[in-house]
Each structure stands twice: as structure tokens, then as C-alpha cells.
Amino acid sequence: MNDVPAVDFQRFYLHQNITDFLQQCQVAASDLMALSSIGTSPEGREQWLATITEPSTGTADSKPAYYVQANVHAHEMYGTTAALHLIHTLLSSPEARDLLSRVTFYVVPRANPDGAEYALSTQGEVRSRVTVNEKINGVVPQDLNGDGMILNMRWEDPAGPFAVDPEDDRIMMPRRPGDSGPFYYQCTEGLIHDYDGGHLRLSVDNYDFNRNYPIGWKHGTDTAQYPFANPEMQAVGDFLFSHPNVFAGIDFHGGTPAILRPDSLADEEINESDLELILEIGKMGERLSGLRLMSSRDYRASWRKPVVLPGNSKDFAHFGLGISWYVIEVGWGYSTAGIGPDESFDALQETREREFMRRIMRFADEHADTDARIVFVPWEDYDHPQLGPVQIGGLTRAAVSHVYPPEMEQISDGTTSFILEHAAYHPQLMLSGCEAVRVAPNLYRVRGTVANIGFLATNIMSTGLKSRTHEPVTVNIVHDQGVEVLSRPRAFEFDALAGRGGAQPLEWFVSANPGCDIAVQASHPRGGSCSHKLDLA
């Protein structure tokens, strides 16, 4: 038994905590895990990459590989917890050992370390990254009262659009007919750029890294000016392009709990066999994780138009890389309080603004002893240099966005089981029936079959055939000096081998002296490699 650290389910990980966890893992299991970084964030944090495989059966890049990333969206830091749980399981469970002899895992537990740090330390509003743009009457988010957090500011005004919930005075609700005052204006804590008393707006550009992938990318939807303009995402892209052995992956997010499948096209427009595979693996994931398999087109209120997310990771993986990829939405503040997909998608505004918020607060109250989240900060008077007397405080972003941390233990068990089973679906090359027959003095005919006995085809999805990372299955003869291949091709290249037994016959004529050794060798980045020795009798 080694000293792989236990995953902390009491709280979420700051960057330093992740670094410590991974470094301890590496010390405890240096035989299985290598720690490196795929990139450095603009604020100087490493995007850690854990590479995990059993080295005695081959190097990491010689095996089919499974990729996991988490925390692309800043506030979805519990994906990190699920990713660390996977690392812990891979390094400590004896059953995982067998899988590691055939598969490599690449795990990036925090793809967006700057955003997550901002989210965890300030509670501030951020999708993946915010940058300040200077607008007239623009609120620049910052901590004013020195508590380290960026919360809300409110001030009374008879025309204000918010009122205090009479049942729970911590909740600010958008006002409705019949509400009695007092009413409030509310905005993000901060100073106002070029304030002339006019209407306030937020003075930030809010970047969503999950719209920054190049497939289906749209200017206007993405705040960035071009795909991979965010260095963290370019690092992810460069890593995936330069690792053609990656055959599958998971992108951990937080939201209404679900397993989301690739879906920028309607089902009728997706290749049938791809769709079947996507559904089959997704259903398996549903069974093992308890999360509902959904198309993100349907990840919405029923009255909304089908959701299209240009430049997201699922489309990048499916159409760009041609691999088997899912987004796992592990949950959020609503699901933690018992508000699941059936209830939340179609809930009316009033329900969402009032009843759901009350349930979220009730859950937090009931679990106050074990809940490290700060969901509410009491309103505190503050003399704002521009607005005059205001109050700072209120519900934090954690209330609605963050899962109750201890809940991650059970969720991670499920997601890790899914990932381990999904990883076992890797393509796997095998050589069979290899034989050398002497057909004339010093002339041998070598025959055999190369097969893929894995579940997935070597191209994984039909889209894998056109991917930049596409490579053929190659089979060649490795030989001593004095041996010559007379037939052609000297090396076989098969565009792809189907899963579960897709096979191709092999034949060479070789001139050699009796007693020479040769070997037939087959390899594919996503199918691993294998070889078969033959003595020429």
C-alpha cells in the first residue's frame, strides 16, 4: 500500500492544494505517475498534467490514452475534485492496475487555474476569465470593504428592481407586482469608471473558454477574437493535437447534473454508427454514474430553442479529433438542494427566484456544520465614494453555483467508475496466425492477420478518419541485416480497423538465410502496438 493522499471532500481545492496533492501522488506512486504542465497561465500558474500508466508495458505515448480535464469554467471547481478522485483511484486501486498496463491516463484537474483561483478566493462573477474594459458608468468589480470578497452592493430606491424576500431576508428577489418595499438597486461590488450618474453596467469582458475551441467557432459568441486566443485553451488544443493516442475524454463541468454528448448537429444529421456508439457508451455512463445522458441541444427549458454552443469542447473532440468525448455536469447549488433536471429546466422565473433560492438557503442552514461554502455574507454598511451610503454583502456566487463539497464523494465514485469502464473500450491491436513458410531456398512467405480486438475502431468515430490526428494502422517486418522484403507493400498501412475484431490479412515474401529472426510488428497510436517473432526455419 502506498501513501497516495486521500481526496479532501470537505472543501474545494485552491491551486496550491492541487499542487501539493499532485506532488504527493507523484512521490507516493512515482512508478505510475509523472507530473508535468501543459502550459502556464497568464498569472503564472501551471496547468498541471498527471500522466498515469504502467511503465513496464510501454511508455505513456505508446498506448491508447484517455484524457480528462476539469474546471474550464472558473466556478466549476468541483470538477477538479472528481478528477483528483480519478487520479487517487488509478494510483491506489489494484483493479485499475490492469487497465494501466494497456491505457494511459492524461488528467488536467484544473484547466483554468487563474479563473478558479479568482472564483474561490473572491467569489466574484466570472465564466472563465474576466478582464476590465473601461466603459463610461462601468462597474469595475473589486473588493471595497476589505473582506477579500467581491459581493453585491445594494441601496434603497423606490424605483429599485429588487425587494427583500419576506420569508428569508437574505434573499434579494427581483420585484413582482404586489411586493411591498423597501426596494433596492443592486450591482456588483466595485468602483465605477467615468461615473456621471447615468445607468450602471458591468465594465468587464467575460470570456468563456468553452466557446474558444476552433470547431464551429463563432466570432460574436466567443468574446475572444479567435479560437485558442486564450493561452490555457491553446495549451489544451496543442496537447490534444500532439497526442494522437488520445481516443476518449471527459470534460468535467458543473450545472444541472447530466452526461452531455456531442451534439452541435441534430441527431438526424450525425452519422448513424457514431450516434449509436455515443448513445451506447453514454447509457453505460448513466448506469454507472447515475447522471442522466442528454444532448446539450436539450439541456434547456422545453420552450427554448435547441441549444447550440459554437466552439465547445464536445464538438472539438467529436468533429475535430474524432474521439469519444462527454461533458459531465456533476451538479451545482440547485442540485445539491435537491432541485434536479426535471424540476429546474422548466421552472418559472418566480419559482427560480424565490422558492429555489429558499430551498438552497434551507439546505445550507441544515448542513452548516459540514459545509465549507460561504453562501451568504451579512449586509454591511459602506460609504461608497461614488454612490454614497450602500450596503455590501448578500448571497454569494457559491450559493447557486457550488455543490455542497461532501456530496462530491459519492458523485466522484460514480464518475470514476464510468471513466474506468469507458477507458476499457480502447482499440487494441493484435497479431494472429503469424507464420513463415519456406517457398524456395532462401525465400519465405510470411502471413498473418492484424486485428483490432478492442471495442472501439482505431478511428473511434467516423469523423476520426478526417481528423488531423488520424493515422493509419501500420504493420511491417522488423528484420536482421541480410533479410530483404521482396514483395510490396513492404509496410502495410490500413486506414482503420473496425472494433471488436476488424481484421486485415498480411502477406510478405522475404529473402533470408535459414535461421534468421524476423518479427511482424503492428502499431497505431490509439490501438497500441504488438509484435510477433518468427524464426525462419
Next chain:
Amino acid sequence: MASVPDIQFDTWYTYDQLTAFLQACAEARPDLLKLDSLVASPEGRQVWLATLTDPTTGAPEDKPAYYVQANVHARELAGTSAALRLIHTLLTDEAVQARLRELTFYVVPRTNPDGAEYAVTLNGPIRSRSVIQEKTNGLVPQDLDGDGKIRMMRWEDPAGPYVQDPEDPRLLVSRLPDDEGPFFQQQTEGLIHDYDGRAISLAIKSFDFNRHYPASWSHTVDAAEYPLQHPEIHAIAEFLFEHNNIFAGIDYHCGTQALLRVSGKAGELPESDLELMLEISAVCERLTGLTPMASSDYRQPWRKPISLPGNSDEFGYSVLGIPWFTIELGNSYSSAGIAAKDYFAADSQTRERDFRRQVLRFVDENPDHPWDWKPWTEFDHPQLGRVEIGGTGSGNDIMPHPRHIADLSVKTTEFILQHSDWHPQIALSALETIQVSDGIYRIRGRVANVGIHSTNVMSTAAASRTHEPVCVALELPEGVQIVSRPATYEFDALGPRSFRPLEWFVAASASAQISVRASHPRAGKVQVPMTLD
């Protein structure tokens, strides 16, 4: 004092010649031209940027700017010469120079210096960048016979798909049913990787930088993994994003002569944008004779409308929101007198035989043509055995006669200059102040756009990340305060020949000196001083 050098129109520019030309210009007219590099290419060449303006009337970025680039496609060297013509005209023609008081011109005469150098020296097969990809039976282009050029290799084979043209045996053409032999195989001059006698294919991964912009980019069309992966185009895009004073752009290419605008026909583009593009195109057609077309129509009539995902017209129009045109300066066919419409209408046999004969005839009649023909000469190929190397490099088809560029570039330059006069232009008018009460003054006026283009230029600019509002603010001395709102006016856009009213109330003592300042990146800056009384 150094003088502005003449442009050579007897040859295409190598990188060193181009650099020398630009440096000489910068030395001769440091008052008007500043030379910078946008980025160093992977092989270490500079992507030169010439910034032309009269700095005594304002910094380059404070004026509306016209952007011109050329030679994105490696072999389309004539674009560089045409871009140099614009620089030369701006530096030497005093009447033209007056524009530099109000305008800035940014000129990138060679966007792709590595590709161009490969084309101008070796003349090998290249679109924008060729990367060798080692594969079985892959032909790696290289000069084998030591003449410094990559030409073609041919060898006799009864099953070969080529035959000598019966009328001009210098040409190798696709065989037809009636042709008599001998028949030939033909490949680019080079060695073959891992050759086992089966079919040969080019061992290069070919990148087209004009499919590489982040606008309708398609991963199945661009060979790159993502848009702006190549440093040259990345630098261009960053430059264009950062310089939101640019209100129009030209991309010089070589091919069948045309003025190309963004794809899309009536009904597919906003009417006002299409109308504006057609108006600008009409000016171009009148001055240059180039036929305006949507790039989707740049094709043979029986082909589907072409789509060029990730091209510069799409980027300029959809992402930057400016009028942007590709000027196709011509090719060897246009130089030999074959009109664009005839070229598009012709069948493949006419193109391959009649038109190429016509080109060779033109070359024969014009010995100063840089077309470089080499008779087929025997060569012992280490893999293929006896072959003949000869013909011309793969780049020559796309090159017009330089003399024709000497003429045409005068006209395209005139078009660019006339179009540049359409820039949005901010003006302040009807400014007045009155004292409305003790120590309170009311200031009124108008901010107008007196240019022909809107400050938005195209409707797509409204959603562009480079979009900025027209700003009008007061510059006040200590002690003077604005008491009205807004303190600063922001107008999303000002249409051509339109104005907006302005009004402020300020608290001041009599005779205070203030000024009204209006600006927009694409429309310039104005400042008008006033005295409160």
C-alpha cells in the same frame, strides 16, 4: 539625400530586394514612411509593414487608415509589385501625398516572405507554405539537375496519362483518345521517399494562408489545426484587431483578373452592405477594367458557387466590418490576352491545349518575359532511372507578365486612392455658448460625419470586437465643471453625411477657455477651442 527608388517591373522581388527597396523608401522619406516588422517568419524573414502618413497632422493611429496586403499566396509575387506601386506613388506624387494629412496607409507588401522566397528562387510547388511529410512513395520536390529550379520530370510509359501537344511539343498535355504516342508519366522534380514502385504522390502538406482567418473557418478545408496557427497570419490578424482605425482593406492576389468581394448574393447579405460594395466596385471597374464579382462566382459557370471558408474577404467583411476586396491581378493567361470570361467559359481541353499554346506563343514573342522554359533534358534519376527534366516551374502559370503589372498597378493604385477618399470623417459644427444664468453656460453644437462611409462602414461592424462609438467630450480647465449628463457623448455610429446634436451645461467663470473634442478611430479626431462668454 537619398531618393525614392524606382520600382523594377522587369522581374519579381526577392526578399533582399524588397527589403532594400523599403529601407531606401524609409531613408528617402522618413517624414512620411515608417518601416516596421509585424513578425519574423519561421525562416527568419521580416513581414514588413510600411506605415505612411504625415505625422505633423497626427499620429498614424489617430487617422482613418487604409490597409493593403499582398503575396499571401507564395507564387503571387506580382501583388508585391502592385503594393510597392502604392507606396511609391504616395511618396513621389505631391498631389497624392496631400491625402497623408488626413489618412494613414498601412501596406504589407509581402505577407508571406518564406513562401515567396521559395517561389521566386526555386519556383517549386507551393500554395502558402509546404511542409514535407515523409510517406511511402512520397515525392519530395527538389532541384536535381543543379539549375536552381524545381521543374518537372517526365519519362516514357505506354500507360502514361500525358502526351506531347501535337502542335507545340514543348507542352505535355493530358492524352486524348485519338492521340498517338509516345506517352509519358510526369512528376515534379524530386526524390521519392521510401519508394517501392507504386503510385507516387507529392510528399507535402500544403497550407493555404487564405483559408486561415477566423471567419467561417472550416477544419476540413484549412490544413492547419486551428485559425491563425501560422505566425504570419496571426500577426496580420492581431495587427488588424489592434488597429481599429482601419476602414478598408485590399488583398492583392494573382489569378484570372477580377475584383472579388465577399461571397453572397442579393438576399444573403444586408442590402446596404451589398449596395456599398457594388458602388465601390463600380469605381474600381471604371478605373481598372477589372470585373467585379462575389468570390462565390469566381468559377466556371457549371461549378457550384465556391465557398472559401476562412478567407480574407470574409474576415474583413464579417469580423472587422469593413469593405475589403481581393484584387486578382491576372496570370500568364491574362497576359497572353485571354479574357477572364473566356477563361471561365472554356472547356478543359481548350484550357490545357489552346490557351497554353497561346501563352507559349506570347512568351516567344516577348523574350523579356521572365517565364523560364527549359528544354527537356535527360537525367539519370536514382530511383526512376532515365527521365527528362525540363519545362517550367510550377509557379509560372500564375504569373502575369511584369510589364502588365506595371500598367495595371497604376490603375489599381488610383482605385485605392479614390476609395480612400471615402473615409468617414468627423466634424464639429454650429458650436455656440451662451450664459444661461450666473456662472452657468450652455454649450451646444453638432457632431457630424462628413465622409462617404459610415463610422461603422459596414453593418457587420456594429458587432465587431473592433467597434467603438463616436465620442464627444469637453476638455475643461481646472475649476470648470459639467453639471449636465452625459458628461461624454457616445454615439454608437454616425451614418454618412449625418449629425447628432450636442448639449452641455457647465459651471464656470466668464472667459474660461474650453474645447470640444470628438473622435472615432475610423473617422479621425477634431478639437475646437471655445471661450465661454
